[in-house]
Amino acid sequence: MNPAGEATDLSVAIQNETDIVTARMRGRALALQIGFSPAQATLLATAISELARNILLYAQRGEVVLSVLENSHQAGVSVVARDVGPGIADLSRALEDGYSTSGRLGLGLPGVRRLADSFEIRSSPEGGTIVVVKMWCP
Amino acid sequence: MTLSELEERSQPNLDSAGAALMRELVTHLAQHRTALREEWVDRITDAHLLGAMTREEIFAEATSVYDTYVEALETRTLEALEAYAQNLSERIIPRGVETHEVVGIVLLLRDVLARSLFAKYHGDTSILNRVFDVYEPAANSIAITVAVGFVRERERVIREQQEAIRELSTPVLQVRERLLILPMIGLLDPHRARQLMEQLLRAIRANRAKVVVLDITGVAVMDASVANHMILTVDSARLLGARVIVTGLSPEIAQTLVNIGVDLSKMNTVGDLQGGIEEAERLLGYKVVPTAEPPPAAMAL
Amino acid sequence: MQVPILKQGPYLIATIQAALTDSDIVQLRDALVDQVVRHRARGVIIDVTALDVMDSFATGTLRDIAQMVRLRGAETVIVGIQPDVALAMVQMGLVLEGVTTTLDLEESLAYFQHKHNVLGRS
Numbered sequence: 230m231n232p233a234g235e236a237t238d239l240s241v242a243i244q245n246e247t248d249i250v251t252a253r254m255r256g257r258a259l260a261l262q263i264g265f266s267p268a269q270a271t272l273l274a275t276a277i278s279e280l281a282r283n284i285l286l287y288a289q290r291g292e293v294v295l296s297v298l299e300n301s302h303q304a305g306v307s308v309v310a311r312d313v314g315p316g317i318a319d320l321s322r323a324l325e326d327g328y329s330t331s332g333r334l335g336l337g338l339p340g341v342r343r344l345a346d347s348f349e350i351r352s353s354p355e356g357g358t359i360v361v362v363k364m365w366c367p
Numbered sequence: 368m369t370l371s372e373l374e375e376r377s378q379p380n381l382d383s384a385g386a387a388l389m390r391e392l393v394t395h396l397a398q399h400r401t402a403l404r405e406e407w408v409d410r411i412t413d414a415h416l417l418g419a420m421t422r423e424e425i426f427a428e429a430t431s432v433y434d435t436y437v438e439a440l441e442t443r444t445l446e447a448l449e450a451y452a453q454n455l456s457e458r459i460i461p462r463g464v465e466t467h468e469v470v471g472i473v474l475l476l477r478d479v480l481a482r483s484l485f486a487k488y489h490g491d492t493s494i495l496n497r498v499f500d501v502y503e504p505a506a507n508s509i510a511i512t513v514a515v516g517f518v519r520e521r522e523r524v525i526r527e528q529q530e531a532i533r534e535l536s537t538p539v540l541q542v543r544e545r546l547l548i549l550p551m552i553g554l555l556d557p558h559r560a561r562q563l564m565e566q567l568l569r570a571i572r573a574n575r576a577k578v579v580v581l582d583i584t585g586v587a588v589m590d591a592s593v594a595n596h597m598i599l600t601v602d603s604a605r606l607l608g609a610r611v612i613v614t615g616l617s618p619e620i621a622q623t624l625v626n627i628g629v630d631l632s633k634m635n636t637v638g639d640l641q642g643g644i645e646e647a648e649r650l651l652g653y654k655v656v657p658t659a660e661p662p663p664a665a666m667a668l
Numbered sequence: 669m670q671v672p673i674l675k676q677g678p679y680l681i682a683t684i685q686a687a688l689t690d691s692d693i694v695q696l697r698d699a700l701v702d703q704v705v706r707h708r709a710r711g712v713i714i715d716v717t718a719l720d721v722m723d724s725f726a727t728g729t730l731r732d733i734a735q736m737v738r739l740r741g742a743e744t745v746i747v748g749i750q751p752d753v754a755l756a757m758v759q760m761g762l763v764l765e766g767v768t769t770t771l772d773l774e775e776s777l778a779y780f781q782h783k784h785n786v787l788g789r790s
Contacts, residue, residue: 246689246690246691247689249689249690250688250689254687257721266565268752268756271720271721271750271752271755272756274721274756275722275757278723279723279724282690337723340724340759340762343759343760344760367558367561564755565751565752565755568755569751571771572750575771576771577775599759602758602763604754605763606749606757606758606763606769607771608747608769608770608771608772608775609771
């Protein structure tokens with residue numbers, strides 16, 4: 230960690246399916262390292278898997294950046310999923326259960342939002358999509 | 368004010384005259400150690416403090432506290448005293464010593480010493496004032512240090528005990544092969560509900576359970592978040608391959624479940640625990656037959 | 669990584685041995701749906717004990733397998749979902765509705781045998 234107490238970010242490039250597996254394995258390892266329970270680490274790994282797949286499905290390439298969060302009484306992990314793809318045309322629909330433009334279940338984003346402690350998403354046709362998810366150690 | 372803020376109040380710096388006076392006080396208190404210590408122990412006994420300890424124990428403890436106290440005055444540092452207070456608390460908390468007793472005995476010592484100083488210096492008001500100017504702040508921070516150390520240790524013990532009670536209060540019981548009962552009792556908060564959920568799912572795998580009876584007769588109220596955890600538990604157990612039967616739903620909890628719009632088709636509920644166990648046995652393929660009448664072979668004898 | 673599929677009596681058993689990519693799961697689906705009729709299987713068992721994450725894609729594909737296998741005349745049982753994985757799935761809203769799940773391989777065989785005996789007798 231640097232003197233400011235912030236961990237160095239861990240970036241995983243997402244370009245193919247294997248990268249999805251790599252990203253979620255890194256996420257689980259990081260979570261366990263800072264004291265998440267195995268159940269919590271599994272939640273985080275599942276969320277990362279969804280976010281990484283969305284990048285691959287909708288933008289073909291991007292990255293997932295993992296970093297450690299700390300406040301006075303808790304540790305957590307932040308996951309930033311970033312791409313420069315075409316963006317999501319209808320954000321509110323993308324967050325509805327069962328909505329998908331890729332023909333899949335469409336539970337990815339709404340599911341991640343349900344299990345994360347905080348969830349932010351920004352998307353535009355010019356700037357691509359960025360999702361920021363935070364999970365804290367209970 | 369928080370505990371740590373209280374503790375962080377450092378003792379005021381003394382000028383050289385103050386330091387010299389403090390040395391004089393310390394010498395006085397060290398010289399009269401035996402008499403002052405006796406007086407303090409008498410005052411403790413008179414005030415019925417430390418009732419859980421014998422007079423010998425109180426005397427032994429008082430000797431250490433007295434010496435550490437005077438040492439703290441002399442060195443004007445609290446580290447040794449902090450360590451001693453922590454150690455003392457660890458020893459006396461299991462014996463049932465209360466916070467007011469610990470605060471009480473430290474204030475008594477402060478008072479005994481103050482009276483002795485008063486007796487020595489009362490002839491000269493200006494010296495007396497200066498004596499108390501250096502003694503009072505030091506004595507106060509000593510009292511705070513001991514009290515805070517005690518409270519902190521007590522809180523740690525309470526936290527540990529709470530954790531232990533939680534572990535005990537919700538056992539996962541195996542009543543038959545493949546059948547678990549989880550009787551939930553008392554107040555459930557979301558954190559606890561989550562722990563229980565994980566505990567139950569692990570027990571299902573460890574015991575190869577096929578049916579779980581989740582009895583919530585002992586749960587008076589359940590907020591929406593805890594109710595949701597219960598639903599998640601039922602769904603997760605099913606994914607593992609076990610059926611959950613919920614028994615003992617109070618009218619209030621039934622109301623909560625209806626209000627949050629639970630999909631009731633997914634919940635297998637039975638009115639009471641006995642009914643739940645019967646249903647579980649049916650699912651497991653057991654048939655319970657009364658044996659009130661002796662078997663025919665016995666009749667023939 | 670390809671998932672091995674074993675034939676045991678009237679059942680096909682696919683045991684997943686490590687983390688799978690999306691293509692691996694799709695490949696498993698195609699293989700099972702193909703083999704179920706070729707081997708005239710009555711049941712398909714998929715052992716997911718080794719999976720430490722089951723996200724929407726994996727869950728959706730497993731559900732697809734169950735439905736396609738049913739259309740091909742057999743039933744699917746998923747076995748060995750880990751407690752932590754199950755918790756994450758339900759919190760995501762992935763409940764595999766309509767798919768039978770059992771604790772382990774032994775239990776799934778007992779399930780099929782019981783069911784087929786009952787059906788056989790009637």
